[in-house]
Amino acid sequence: MDQLLSAIFAGTSRGAIYALVALGIVLVWRGAGVINFAQMGQAMFSTYVASNLIMHGTSYWVAFVVALIVGTVLGAAVDLLVMRPLSGKRSSAMMASPAMRGTIPVIASLGILGLLQSAAGMIWAAEERGFPTPVNSLGLSINGNVMPFTAFDIFVIGVVLFTLFVTTIFFQKTGMGLAMRASALNPEVARLSGIRTSSVRTLSWAISGAASSLAGLLVTPSANLSPNTLDLVLIIGFTATVIGGLDSLPGGVIGGFILGLVISFINVYDSPSDVFLAILAFLLLVLLVRPQGLLGSKEVRRV
């Protein structure tokens, strides 16, 4: 019983983090049509900033907020400094074909990832370092009974649920949220309605950056921090997104939670060495049954 509960809790808290990563991926995919491979590189960078502040005596919470701000700014900067100038070069020979227009931003994001990882290595040295948690990450005990979950698990789940709640309210109830949905669904009608779609796109990158940096802060305590630690998180987060449906925010989030649970159950009931096999098998199964992902729309992307 305890084993089952602890698998569920660990899976939910890990899944919550993948849900955040998926949220970041879907936002940029829907808002800008780009799979951003630099996403967790940006998160790694902002987590390093937090780590450095904490090492120099700043409180965890101040560092936490600063990292979120750095993540947001980095997200916006990727769009303003790289993606927007790239899409402005539509008339150039290299960007003439639609296939290249789709591919080049993705390649650029890989370049940014490399840049961020080498910069982090140069600034902070490449060796691994730990990252603290704001609450205890050992088994929580209540009245002397050790619970099958930790205070940090609860913290992670709480923070992520709160974030998802705020994001939902933002998208469903505010004018800016409506502008973002409209721009993603039909940029032409959005522009004719007076929505400044390029600013909206930058906002998607910024929010995606914030969500990713939050994921970075929450996942690093269990993974240690090095320039490459978050690569794996991106891969799993991306798999979660594809499982849930690349163009659906709720889909990505649900995919994240499901994948977190799958991983946790394999860890507890089978062996950690089978985790990757299980993820791939699960991905294959979903793609065979529902190629568009669990909540993705059927519409094929027009090329």
Next chain:
Amino acid sequence: MLKIENLVTEYGAVKALDGVSFTAVQGKITTVIGANGAGKSTLLRTISGLERAKSGTISWADNSLIGKAPESIVRTGIAHVPEGHAVISQLTVAENIEMGALFRRRKHRTDVKQAIEEVYELFPRLAERNKQLAGSLSGGERQMLAISRALVSRPQLLLLDEPSLGLAPLVVEQIIQTVNDLCRKSGLTVLLVEQNANTALAVADYGVLLSLGKVVANLPAAELKADASLRAAYLGY
């Protein structure tokens, strides 16, 4: 007044508009008719900023629109309802309408509310269905929704692209009459693109006949309607 002079718009090597000149008079309905591929939609898309003009001028209330983005042009009082009942199907009816007024919701809060009430009065069926997704509406309702989205921006010039496309004659009649009433009552200037020349010329004040990107006739609507030789040569009936 909308004044267009020597407008040229190209798609690659194809000149979709080849030196178009005409004016749309304030408070009147000007209809642009012509066969498929005459450049009618391109004309509207160039005015609203969706396509870039190669050369020529477009002036609206004495300001040039050349080089401006669609999101800036709509702020000058020009609303474009593109072809094909352009609404966003995954958003609700209410959201589609609200979208049209987003850009002025802060400065004109009460007027936006009023504009939204007005379009619901104009098209009561949209009010009944305002929580439904736009994708669940019939073709006619979608066209009404697309027009409503444009109207809540409080335009002085309405660009309407083929509102009759794929709709039953009765629905077309209703939509055209509504536009006609708007123009007569509130002084809205309308530029109506239609393939269905009879319907358009019945309500329009002026008719511009386009063929292969050139203006071949620019006459009061009644005269254009009466000219059998022009109709036979360019519209095929």
